[in-house]
Amino acid sequence: MKKYFLLISLCFLLPVSVFAVDPAPPTEYTLLAPIPLNGPEGGVSPTANAKTFIPGLFKLMIGLATAMAVVTIIFGGIQYIATAASEGKSDAKKTIENALWGLMLALAAWLILYTINPKLVEFNLDITPQPISPAPLPGTTGGTGTPLTTAQIIESNRIRDQLEDQNVYTNNGPCFANVTTGCTNLNRLPPNAITGLINLKTNCGCNVTITGGTEGGHATHGPGNPIVDLRPDVNLNKYITGNANVPSNNYRKIMNFNGHNVTFTYESAGGGTGGTSTGAHWHTVIN
Numbered sequence: 001m002k003k004y005f006l007l008i009s010l011c012f013l014l015p016v017s018v019f020a021v022d023p024a025p026p027t028e029y030t031l032l033a034p035i036p037l038n039g040p041e042g043g044v045s046p047t048a049n050a051k052t053f054i055p056g057l058f059k060l061m062i063g064l065a066t067a068m069a070v071v072t073i074i075f076g077g078i079q080y081i082a083t084a085a086s087e088g089k090s091d092a093k094k095t096i097e098n099a100l101w102g103l104m105l106a107l108a109a110w111l112i113l114y115t116i117n118p119k120l121v122e123f124n125l126d127i128t129p130q131p132i133s134p135a136p137l138p139g140t141t142g143g144t145g146t147p148l149t150t151a152q153i154i155e156s157n158r159i160r161d162q163l164e165d166q167n168v169y170t171n172n173g174p175c176f177a178n179v180t181t182g183c184t185n186l187n188r189l190p191p192n193a194i195t196g197l198i199n200l201k202t203n204c205g206c207n208v209t210i211t212g213g214t215e216g217g218h219a220t221h222g223p224g225n226p227i228v229d230l231r232p233d234v235n236l237n238k239y240i241t242g243n244a245n246v247p248s249n250n251y252r253k254i255m256n257f258n259g260h261n262v263t264f265t266y267e268s269a270g271g272g273t274g275g276t277s278t279g280a281h282w283h284t285v286i287n
Contacts, residue, residue: 035060062110069103072096147175148185156187156213159194163210166198170210171231185215188223192260196286197228199257206235211281220283229281232266236282240264246280261287 034046035056073096080092148156156174163170163186175183201208212229214222221227230236238244240253251266265283 062106065106066103069099069106072099072102148187152185152187156185159186159189162194163197166201168197168201168208168210170213172211175215183215184210184213185223186210186213188214189228190224190226190286193226193228193286196226196257196260196262199260200262203257204236204239206239207231207233208236209233211279220285226286228284228286230284232280232282240282263287 028047028049030047076092076096076099079095080089083089083092153174153176160170160174170184170186172182172184174185174187197208197210209231210228211231212218212221214225216222218227218229221229232246234244237247240255241247241251247266249266249268252263254261254263256262263285265285266280267283268280
C-alpha cells in the first residue's frame with residue numbers, strides 16, 4: 001500500500017514541460033468513464049479537454065490519496081482490534097503507520113510546491129503565443145527592404161526563367177510576404193544586363209550564378225540598374241583574371257561582350273565600398 005502512495009506523491013513532484021503552440025479551440029474528448037474533475041460539488045464529467053482534464057486530474061489524485069489513506073487507516077484499525085496475536089497487532093500498526101506516512105508525503109509535496117510558488121500547483125494552459133520573426137532563407141547574400149508586389153514577383157520570375165534557359169542561375173527566390181533577407185530580386189533588371197549575362201555564359205562556359213540583384217540592402221544595386229553580384233567560381237575567376245587563384249579584394253577588370261562593356265570588381269567578405277559587401281562575389285556592372 002505504501003508503494004501506491006509513493007507513486008502518487010512522485011507524480012506531484014515530477015516537473016511538467018509545456019511547449020508553446022499556436023492557440024486553437026480546445027478539443028473535447030469523451031472519457032471512458034465519467035470522473036469528478038471539478039471536485040465533489042461539481043459532479044462527474046463525461047467529457048473534458050486538456051485545459052480541464054489536467055487540473056481536474058491533479059485534484060482528483062490528491063482526493064484519492066486522502067481517501068486511500070483513510071481507508072487504509074480504518075483497515076489497520078480493524079486488523080488491530082480483530083487480532084490478539086502480537087505479530088498481527090504489529091502488522092496492523094505498520095499498516096496504519098504506512099498510510100499516515102503516505103498521506104503526509106502526498107500533502108507535503110503539494111504544500112512544498114504551494115509554499116515555493118502557488119503557481120506551481122496551478123495548471124493554466126492558456127498559453128500566449130510569442131511572435132516569431134521569419135527566418136532568412138539560405139543564401140550567400142540578400143537584401144532588405146519592402147517585399148515585392150505580386151506583379152513584381154511575376155516579373156522577377158520571368159527574368160529568372162529567361163536567364164535559366166541560358167544556364168544563368170540565381171541563388172535565391174524573390175522577396176515575398178514578410179521576408180526581405182536571403183532573397184534575390186531580378187525585377188526591372190535592364191535588358192542590356194540580361195543580354196550581357198547571357199553573353200558572359202556563352203563566352204566563358206563557366207558557372208554563372210547571381211547572388212545579388214535589384215533587391216535593397218546594396219550600395220549601388222536597385223531596380224533599373226544594370227548591376228548584379230556573381231558567385232565566385234574557379235573557371236569564372238580564370239576567365240576574368242587569367243588564372244584560377246582567388247583575386248585580391250577590389251581587383252577590377254573591364255571586358256567587352258558583343259558591344260557591352262562589363263566591369264568586374266572582386267569584393268571579398270566584408271570588403272567593398274563602405275564595407276557593404278556581405279560575402280565574396282564579383283560586383284558586375286553591365287553597360
